[in-house]
Amino acid sequence: MTRIVGVQTNNKNRANDYVHGVYELVKKRNPDEKEFLQAIREIFDSLRPIFSKHPEFITNGILERITEPERIITFRVAWEDDQGKVHVNRGFRVQFNSDLGPYKGGIRFHPSVNSSIMKFLAFEQIFKNALTGQPIGAGKGGSDFDPKGKSEREIMRFTQSFVTELSKYIGPDVDVPAGDIGVGKREIGYMFGQYNRLKGGYEAGVFTGKDPNHGGSLGRKEATGYGTVYFVDEMLKGEGKSFEGVTVVVSGSGNVSTYAMEKAIQLGAKVVACSDSGGYIYDENGIDIEMVKQLKEYDNKRIWEYTKAYPHAKYHENCSDIWSIPCDIALPCATQNELDEIAAHLLIANGVKAIGEGANMPCTQEAMTLFHENGVLFAPGKAANAGGVAVSAMEMSQNSMRLSWTVEEVDEKLQHVMKNIYSSCLSAAESFGHPGNLVIGANIAGFLKVANAMVAHGIN
Numbered sequence: 001m002t003r004i005v006g007v008q009t010n011n012k013n014r015a016n017d018y019v020h021g022v023y024e025l026v027k028k029r030n031p032d033e034k035e036f037l038q039a040i041r042e043i044f045d046s047l048r049p050i051f052s053k054h055p056e057f058i059t060n061g062i063l064e065r066i067t068e069p070e071r072i073i074t075f076r077v078a079w080e081d082d083q084g085k086v087h088v089n090r091g092f093r094v095q096f097n098s099d100l101g102p103y104k105g106g107i108r109f110h111p112s113v114n115s116s117i118m119k120f121l122a123f124e125q126i127f128k129n130a131l132t133g134q135p136i137g138a139g140k141g142g143s144d145f146d147p148k149g150k151s152e153r154e155i156m157r158f159t160q161s162f163v164t165e166l167s168k169y170i171g172p173d174v175d176v177p178a179g180d181i182g183v184g185k186r187e188i189g190y191m192f193g194q195y196n197r198l199k200g201g202y203e204a205g206v207f208t209g210k211d212p213n214h215g216g217s218l219g220r221k222e223a224t225g226y227g228t229v230y231f232v233d234e235m236l237k238g239e240g241k242s243f244e245g246v247t248v249v250v251s252g253s254g255n256v257s258t259y260a261m262e263k264a265i266q267l268g269a270k271v272v273a274c275s276d277s278g279g280y281i282y283d284e285n286g287i288d289i290e291m292v293k294q295l296k297e298y299d300n301k302r303i304w305e306y307t308k309a310y311p312h313a314k315y316h317e318n319c320s321d322i323w324s325i326p327c328d329i330a331l332p333c334a335t336q337n338e339l340d341e342i343a344a345h346l347l348i349a350n351g352v353k354a355i356g357e358g359a360n361m362p363c364t365q366e367a368m369t370l371f372h373e374n375g376v377l378f379a380p381g382k383a384a385n386a387g388g389v390a391v392s393a394m395e396m397s398q399n400s401m402r403l404s405w406t407v408e409e410v411d412e413k414l415q416h417v418m419k420n421i422y423s424s425c426l427s428a429a430e431s432f433g434h435p436g437n438l439v440i441g442a443n444i445a446g447f448l449k450v451a452n453a454m455v456a457h458g459i460n
């Protein structure tokens with residue numbers, strides 16, 4: 001008996017030393033990449049219990065390998081504005097892990113894009129994509145180009161220049177990019193057109209998030225937001241609760257936010273606030289989602305203009321103050337680290353019951369700790385927002401088969417995927433001694449899938 005306990009303690013110490021040692025190595029190798037290190041730290045904290053049960057992951061150097069991207073491509077993107085002035089932006093593609101399939105992940109156009117943000121997003125994508133159960137690896141890309149204030153032609157020229165370089169490194173069986181912040185079906189359309197022109201063919205499966213009229217999947221634009229709400233709904237059901245009659249606050253008013261709001265409303269919730277990078281609107285009668293779509297999806301306007309149609313609604317300039325609005329469920333769907341410790345304190349004081357991360361890493365580590373300590377249900381982004389990439393993988397399947405599923409078929413499959421992700425997170429958390437902790441469950445369930453494939457594929 002004493003001997004068994006001794007062996008277990010040794011294994012635990014060896015596992016802790018291993019995780020700590022690799023973290024120090026990653027820190028040394030990526031000293032100034034705070035978002036990347038934040039994502040690594042969060043995952044590593046969850047993974048500790050795995051290594052005492054799976055020493056083969058230590059002998060196969062899984063953590064050392066999974067934290068180093070297989071390839072990072074950085075490139076110059078030169079383009080001309082409408083006045084003929086030349087601009088240069090930087091393009092990135094991080095091809096992080098291909099053990100489960102071709103690299104898969106979005107492209108972001110935003111001035112904040114840098115190597116740390118690209119690597120954090122691509123790293124998170126490894127686990128998210130694994131959780132979907134579909135045959136996709138992980139990548140992420142983008143540019144520090146700011147689409148705000150650019151004309152349609154400028155966006156087209158920039159996007160064509162971006163993809164001219166990127167086209168050398170992607171392909172339907174190699175790397176399949178999609179949209180993300182600042183990249184919607186319009187930009188994907190330009191990329192797809194330019195890629196095919198360069199390749200001299202029609203490679204339908206090289207991008208996802210295409211217009212459903214030209215090779216895209218029905219249900220893709222709704223998938224991340226709907227999927228987030230389906231996941232939160234499963235989590236609520238586990239506690240005998242639902243969206244019916246609850247008050248919801250959603251940050252952002254882009255692709256994920258819009259469809260998270262729409263699905264929450266369809267399930268009976270009242271969504272009272274949403275935002276953009278300028279500020280937030282509060283409508284105590286419940287947000288008119290069709291008006292938000294008109295403003296943001298079709299007219300490309302700012303969210304404050306909602307108050308022109310609904311003068312009783314209030315506009316406030318500070319976006320992070322959105323978390324001071326009392327609500328039962330908060331869905332951060334805008335960007336990374338947008339919900340910090342102060343916001344978490346406010347939400348908890350106002351009685352929040354559940355958080356669903358529609359965005360990638362929107363809650364800081366301190367905020368997540370507070371939610372756990374205060375018994376707030378918490379749906380982590382890499383599980384909750386995996387619906388988008390899941391439907392992207394469905395788009396790849398439809399492209400390969402040269403057929404299209406109906407929106408009902410896609411939605412049914414999406415619901416099925418989200419339920420499976422929820423139950424695999426729940427059971428991984430349970431088997432590794434953290435029942436109900438979906439953050440740990442998501443990290444472990446995703447990691448096991450990739451780590452097993454990496455062992456099977458040998459050291460490379």
Ligand SMILES: NC(=O)c1ccc[n+]([C@@H]2O[C@H](COP(=O)([O-])OP(=O)(O)OC[C@H]3O[C@@H](n4cnc5c(N)ncnc54)[C@H](O)[C@@H]3O)[C@@H](O)[C@H]2O)c1
Pocket residue numbers: 179180181182183224251252253254255256257275276277278319320333334335336338358359360385386388389
């Ligand atoms: N689109 C997808 O399918 C998908 C899938 C998984 C995860 N995500 C993640 O979801 C998040 C949103 O992506 P999206 O595709 O909806 O992008 P988007 O560009 O369509 O929308 C982003 C929204 O956030 C707003 N915003 C930006 N900074 C903000 C801030 N500090 N406070 C409040 N609002 C702010 C913008 O004004 C915009 O309304 C990102 O973290 C993205 O990585 C997106």
